[in-house]
Amino acid sequence: MSGRKSVKLAVVAAGALSLAACSGGTPHLKAVAPPPAASSAGEAEAIATLLDQGQEGAARKRLKALLKRDPMNPSARLLNDSLDRDPKELLGPDSYPYVTRPGDTIVGLAQRFLGNRLKAYQLGRYNGLKAPVVLTPGQVLRIPGEAPRPEPVRRPDPVRATPAPAKPKPAAARPAAPAPAKPVANPVAARAARTAGLAALNQGNVQRAVGLLRRAAALDPGNALIARDLARAQRIAATVKARQ
Structure with a gap:
């Protein structure tokens, strides 16, 4: 009889444990929020593109939403300053001239000279240009900061023997200068x-x-x-x- 009682007690204990587990003994798993549809970095790039295209109203609307969602985002704060603050205060009063070349864009110059393409709107305002900015070769812009120093001219080593000067060759007739090419229609x-x-x-x-x-x-x-x-x-x- 004692053996049968022990078996019954073991079955009852196992059933009690099963009921405890089903009644909420195990903690519920929390639902994980899905990732955002677009990253803050990608949204900042989209806002900068709107500014470059001259769509300031649409850019302000999306920038306000981004700052509400991510108020400490550095790119969003930079773009906000580009819209509302004085560009000379942001980039500094000192500048030097730069003559634009074929293929130059305001975005490329911002990346090249200011180290950040998102500052293209600041650079345009710095030069009094309204977006969308179209640059033409030969146009003079002011670049904030100090002009890069020219590379030093290398002088020949005085220790090495100077080669004998070559005999002058007889001057050949200069070919006629070609006529300037007409611009291709575009x-x-x-x-x-x-x-x-x-x-x-x-x-x-x-x-x-x-x-x-x-x-x-x-x-x-x-x-x-x-x-x-x-x-x-x-x-x-x-x-x-x-x-x-």
Whole structure:
């Protein structure tokens, strides 16, 4: 009889443990929140692209949401300063001139000289340019900071023997200089130059507007709209010159 009682007690104890486990003895697992749809870094890049395109209202709306979600995000704070603070206060009063080259963009120059492409909007405002910024070769910009030092000229070693000067060769007839090549038609670049020229004209920069519209006319010679805008800009430039 004692053996049977022991078996019954063991079965009852096992059932009690099973009921305890089912009744909530084991803690519930907490649900893990899904990851955000887009990272803060990617959102900052998207906001910077909107600013570069001149869509300030849309950029402010998305920037406000990003700062609400991630108030200490350095990229978001940088873009917020780019919109609301004085660019000379952000980048410093000292600057040096830079002459733009073919292929230069305001974003590329910000990455090259300021170390951060997100500062392109600051660099544009620093130079009084309104987005979207279209740069033309030969345009002079102010770059914040100190101009890079030129590399020192290497002098020849005086210890080494100086080679004997070579005998001068008889001067050959110089070939005639080739005629300057005509600019290749590029309607897309012409439209961009015309847009920038009209923006400069609206801002009162008549000489810059004339230069940009001349470039647009050279890139798309048969465009009547560009020819009309160029003629109007030249008339305004002549009027301004006569009044001076």
